[in-house]
Amino acid sequence: MRRLGFRSSSRHHRGGSGPRRTSVLGIPVQLILVAMVIAALLGALLAAALEQSTASRTHSGSSAVDAPTGAGKNSSGLPVITETTLGTEVQRLVDAGMIQPPTSFDATECLREQGIQDSILIMEEVAWGTDETHGWLLVHGPMDRETLRANGGTVSATVVLPNCGSADGGDVDPQQSRLWSGSVMIGSL
Template sequence: MTSRTPRRPSPFTGKEREPRLVTALGIPIPLLLVALLVAGLLGAQLAGALERATTSTSDSASTSVDSLSGGGKNSAGVPVITETTLGTEVQRLIDTGTIQPLTSFDAAQCLREQGIPDSILIMEEVAWGGEESPSWLLVHGPMDRETLRANGGTVSATVVLPSCGTSGDDVPSQENRLWSGDVMIGPL
């Protein structure tokens, strides 16, 4: 014979009460399990989205700068660079070793105007930023290009307007400088 615990009638309705669900911290266990399952699925989905977002960002940055006719160049064939692609472009310039002729741009005079005593390692005509401002990327430092290619190291990069170096006096000119900073270069 099995004994059954009689249900007590509710003081408000007079009907018998249903058995209570087991709770943890006042939350029914089935509801807690469902919430944990939903949180786990959302976490997995967010992790996958983050992985896809970071993978595609790094691929697009290296592809646009390294490709010869891709999205990294404007209609005139000049590389378009920003602060995020500057390091990749400097590494590519050091690796390829191509030097553009100075044409009408006096890079040495420009560096003197900027108050920079370094010698120019390599330079390239570029389009800067979203506005694609016509500019020059000057890579300069205390070492020569061959040593840098062999050992790697830190070089300075300065992006200037084409009007830099045309004033004729050795006064530092901040108006012509669009960006300046250091870039780590790996060995070739």
């Protein structure tokens, strides 16, 4: 009786000398695994970025317009502002059309002491920074308030201590009265 067998040729059988490659639809499995790992990492990065951008948007728009003890205000009812929330607060003031409240100091003289010749557009008593230093936010610029509300633009903002521009400021250097100074871009109403 003759045995049926298969003959192996060197062309078809390598004798186990090389790794066996598997593929799915002609694509090597290793390449599919690498693509899946990269996709998972990108998904995690995008989820983290979305969470962070949503959290910072909620944080920056947290100041309440009329609530005396609402979010963004301290126990005295003063808005708590920092460099990161200053632009939002100035925009809120411009949108609300606030008029200049009475002050315990001469705000015009305060700006003059700071070397600033602009007119004051809006001002607000604030708590500045993480230590909530009592101060005043002075929004000033070369334009009037109505033009700013209608067209938007760049205005200057200066945060000063309450002794700025007052006679009881004594011999204090005007630069020591300034907590922050810079420019803020305002959108039109």
